[in-house]
Amino acid sequence: MQDIPQNHPRYHSLILRKKISEAHKNGVLAESGLIAHGRGEAFDYLLGEKTIPPAKKAIEAAATQLLLAKHPVISVNGNTTALSAREVVQLSSEIEAPLEINLFYRTPDRVDKIEKILKNNGAKKVLGSINQKYLPLNGLEGPRSLASMEGIYQADVVLVPLEDGDRVQALQDNGKTVITVELNPISRTAKTSSITIVDNLIRALPLLIKQVQKLKVQERSRLVEIVEKFDNQENLKKSLEFILADFKDSVRS
Ligand code: PTJ
Secondary structure (H helix, E strand, O other), X not given: OOOOOOOOOOXXXXXXXXXXXXXXXXXXOOHHHHHHHHHHXXXXXXXXXXXXXXXXXXXXXXXXXXXXXXXXXXXXXXXHHHHHHHHHHHHHXXXXXXXXXXXXXXXXXXHHHHHHHHHHOOOOOEEOOOOOOEEEOOOXXXXXXXXXXXXXXXXXXXXXXXXXXXXXXXXXXXXXXXXXXXXXXXXXXXXXXXXXXXXXXXXXXXXXXXXXXXXXXXXXXXXXXXXXXXXXXXXXXXHHHHHHHXXXXXXXX
């Protein structure tokens, strides 16, 4: 693929596109993952491609919720692997949460490739691989309903970056607290999750890792206070207000 000149005004965005399209060529990313990335790009544009204050608040609440969890799990799909394999592995080691591969377009080949990438990035244990034992998660059909007995099936808190709304709903209906990273604040995923980080995964994960490291040393009572104060619907409203304010500024200028 052609090199991207560093002085290109959209350099960072083009680098991400390159990563995404290479992951598709290598069989890691589903074809629909390319479209999902495009939708994400459009919303990121509306956010000014920066982490807005409501996202920082959600990141703090997410870090706290993960630290309070008895059995946290990080669900990993093709887009997450393509963009942020190193960071999900680091987060999983910081919070001692297993990574579990869960794919919408599940094939043995994709699962194997994703497992290898996670392991090459330092993951010690990856759940969700081909020969494991699964239990079905009520309310879902097809491969997404597969929940590892050691992982998502018994999890109390699940981080699911870039997820679709019906899986989030099913996880909630099965008693899990769901944290998501989702650029579209009006999606069903965003509205259904317990904590929605309206930000690009590539910016949100490093910040989430930093927050976990910072909050680890806090008293449990302080952590409980942070989670109890967080209101996801209110925070989503604030994210939309940021987008709308930017629109108004653009119209005026
Ligand atoms: O790897 P698989 O087989 O599990 O397939 C994964 C995809 C993403 C293709 C599948 O789950 C899917 O079709 O997802 P959706 O319903 O298109 O939703 C993806 C959501 O992710 C969209 O609402 C986008 O706004 C959002 N999104 C895309 N890129 C990013 C993002 N959110 C945060 N960071 C991103 N980089």
